[in-house]
Amino acid sequence: MSDVKRIATRESYGKALVELGKLHENLVVLDADLAGATKTAMFQKEFPERHIDCGIAEGNMIGVAAGLATTGKVPFASSFAMFAAGRAFEQVRNSVGYPKLNVKIGATHAGISVGEDGATHQCNEDIALMRTIPGMVVINPSDDVEAKAAVKAAYEHEGPVYLRFGRLAVPVINDNPEYKFELGKGxxxxxxxxxxxxxxxxxxxxxxxxxxxxxxxxxxxxxxxxxxxxxxxxxxxxxxxxxxxxxxxxxxxxxxxxxxxxxxxxxxxxxxxxxxxxxxxxxxxxxxxxxxxxxxxxxxxxxxxxxxxxxxx
Incomplete structure (x- = not known):
């Protein structure tokens, strides 16, 4: 598949946020001092007044996102999967899942393909953790096309959503006119x-x-x-x-x-x-x-x- 176009889904996440941000003024983006890596820097550059860097404090970031959701904003809280799902699990469960708030979690750098960052950053447990939270939607897109569609679907869905993205550039396989993304449909x-x-x-x-x-x-x-x-x-x-x-x-x-x-x-x-x-x-x-x-x-x-x-x- 060497001749196939390859794009990392974290790149797709950043681009999708910018496009949605142009359409929806209530969309805000939070990150935990990782805007360059999670690609939310794209949104930060376009909409600096709607981007909040919470620093290396993922639990606090989720709390801020929960608070914003109660005011009618649609926050996308972004960090590496290990920190978004792992470090901040309690806040995701109690501050987002329990009150059923409209918070979207953009988790990048998931899985073995994080590569050189090693075992501490290669989160292979995040889907299991997020599946256990009542009402949490869990999405793991396969390529650039699907990732962009997933971000849009997450925005349109009322309730908490966990989006899983990767660091590695992967083949674009859904670039066809028949492709249709529907939540909960294989x-x-x-x-x-x-x-x-x-x-x-x-x-x-x-x-x-x-x-x-x-x-x-x-x-x-x-x-x-x-x-x-x-x-x-x-x-x-x-x-x-x-x-x-x-x-x-x-x-x-x-x-x-x-x-x-x-x-x-x-x-x-x-x-x-x-x-x-x-x-x-x-x-x-x-x-x-x-x-x-x-x-x-x-x-x-x-x-x-x-x-x-x-x-x-």
Missing amino acids: IVLREGTDVTIIATGLEVSESLEAAKKLEADGISAKVINIHTIKPLDEKLVIESAKETGKVVTVEEHSVIGGLGSAVCDVLSENYPVKVLKIGVNDVFGESGPALELIKKYELDADSIYKKVKAFVS
Whole structure:
């Protein structure tokens, strides 16, 4: 996929905020001394009076965002996923989730692909944490097109939303006129009969590549892009499991509590089938180039292909 355009979804986040800011004067952006990294600096440059740098104090930032939401503003509180979901969890739960406030959390630098920043910054637990908060919508876009659409959908949704973005530039796969983003609706990218691959985030493009390799071996893989992990598209998950009889989930997140767990919850109650969860296997990350780490932790297309092939066989 070397000839495919690649854009980091954190870049998409920054650009989307600027475009929405032009349309909606009630949109405000907060960051925790990371505007350059989260790309909210784009919004800061365009609308300095609507950008608040809260300093390295994520818990306080979430509290400020909650207060702004009570005045009719729509705040996007931005930081690295490790700090937005991890450090500020209590404030997100009690100050945003419990009162059901209209706060949007833009969490960048999620997952192993943070790369050289290492284990302390590679948050592989954020989806699990945010899923447990009642009423929290959790979105993990797969590319530039989807990330921009997700930010718009988050603004339009009344209630708390957690948006997960990456540092690594990833292939643009949704740049087509048929693409449509709907909260809570998965997208079938490829039909198949032998196995269903349900992927999220940057793993969607890797799963598509894996499906091509499987096809060469005579294995027909259905590929589904799940951008909204909560609420999950349960109907699509169940229907696909019935069609293929086997399900594989792929995520750049811990196999505990993320997309795989959400899918298993649905299937165990409605249509039990064999499920293979591909993700970070209950270990911490390490420092290194992002692409090498994705390969080492077996989240690349070739590793997915090998695991799915063995699973189906």
